[in-house]
Amino acid sequence: MSKSDIILEIKNLTKEFNVKTKLFGYGKTPTIKAVSDISFFVKRGETFGLVGESGCGKTTLGRCIVRGIDATSGQVMYYMEDGTKIDFLKAKEEEYKDLRKRIQMIFQDPYSSLDPRMTVYDIISEPLKACYKLSKPEIDDRVKEIGKATGLDISYLKRYPHAFSGGQRQRIGIARALITLPDIIVCDEPVSALDVSIQAQIINILKDLQAEYKMTYIFIAHDLSVVEYISDRVAVMYLGRIVELAPTEKMYSYPKHPYTEALLSAVPNPDPERKMRRIILQGEVPIPSNPPAGCHFHPRCPYRGKECDSVIPELYELEDGHYVACHYANKLRLSGIGQVQ
């Protein structure tokens, strides 16, 4: 694969949070590694899915990528069309402003992510005013164009967010992210707060917009069926690390990591006649401030072996494009979901 296919490369990204436990900061302050040493790349025009359970660091990773929070260390390399690359995390002033336009974000909660005191028009046009110097009619045209594209009723743009339903609000959030015509949108659980019938509408809109505006999505979600539906490649996270990364079909049909297998088998299947073999994991996700030694997954892993509790497995390329972090990846025969055509 040539370098020009890549739009974003994340290298050794780590984010630690300091937690103060003692009064006045005495004593040792433990750090929580929410994201530890993650590296992957995103191809131009694809949808890259990030899945994991709560607390696995997927949202933190997404926020680090858009510089919503500052990463402790690592790089987020952005590849321009002409092949030059810029580290977004170290970009200053002009460069930063330029990249800001190119990387946008959609948030999970359509209720708290919109300012209740701004009209929808102001919300959607704000990024435009911040990034470009445009005249009023130009802004007007752009807001209307994007509003239409996201399925908003243009005549309601002067209203405030409270007058809109959850699905409509999420469209406002999408319009706000889309208005600067970004190359990358980080979607942080954009449909998980919505009802099933509305969820399908939003997923369809996201797909349509991607085709129309040629965007790349980083799609963060915990719902595996939604991620399968929308993503080209998927990464599974567990306690701040990527444990498996592969093209969607490969991952879902032939998972290589025991955690992926368990996750897939745990998804309730909306078909009472096709029951899967279910792997019930013992225990719960450990606290990230005190993760288990070795492979973080080993206390819950049904296949754990000798070295699992002492040696941390590295993420490596097992097959073409299929990365996995497990000592036994090439020995295990794991079952995925059955392909039905």
Added chain:
Amino acid sequence: MRCEDRKNNDILLEVRNLKVHIKLDEGILKAVDGVSFPIKRGKTMGLVGESGCGKSLTSKAIISINPDICQTTGEVLFYDSEKNEIINLLELEKDSAEIRDIRGKKISMIFQEPMTAFSPLHTIGNQIMENILIHKMKNKKEAKEVAINMLKRVGIADAEKRINQYPHEFSGGMRQRAMIAMALSCNPDLLIADEPTTALDVTIQAQVLELMNQLQKEYEMAILFITHNLGVIAEICDEVAVMYLGEIVERASVKELFRNPRHPYTKGLIKSIPKMGRKKERLYSIEGNVPLPLDLPPACHFYERCEYRMDGICNKQKVPEIQLSEDHMVKCFLYNNYDNIKQDNYIKQETEAADV
């Protein structure tokens, strides 16, 4: 139906024409409007629907724990095996000794938010013991033993120590287990589970569902399972009722509902969830939004969003409940003339096409 007829059959509880209306300044909000369904002994009945369809209010109306602003009418007939009689739970005075004797003992409930459903001020053990002490025994020591056994039964390790801990020391999944332990401590005939796994992660959800399945067999209790997740319904239920805007639009056994969904809303719901391992076609989506159930006309509430709508019929008349077979009811004009096989075949073919 007279009491005698029902005593020996397998229906544990029957909801008949249940209405929960809420008076607001803007008008009467018909949150639940004429819901009827039976719950069979030892079986799981699922209530599925989107937010605001009245599924939670329905379940809470059964044990009369809705706030006073809700005006509840209808009948909730509960067969009390101990007294061998049928009681209409809605006739009992709110918070009277009779209903309190049933609540927590014969019918208990678990809630969606394991974080807020426990009191943060009392230990888990005391909260479980409270239920046992009220309904089962007076001896504290014995009650504690029962509580410890229950906690062990739901898979909490180190129950002797855990029993003295406060809810904040438990994780989400553990709290939901403790909640189940509390609900089952008096061996109820019916467990009402209001979105018990919605706040949990998939792997924990799988654990809790598995546990509920096991315990149901062991305790031979019926479950009323409320959720918005069709996958969970398919996983755990025997029968399903689909709710839309305060009404049950379709009711069938779980296999029948997924194989032969008849109501346009049910079909839309099933088609609009992405299914793993299927070819990726464009997702079907039901247009529009769920309207507010304020002053709704006595016609089909789904009319505006329905792709099979018939002007002059669906938006003008009261929709009949049509019994397609013994265990399949649908509330839709499309099946009004069941002789109208053409229409039906057309829809059936289409459903099959969508399945492939």
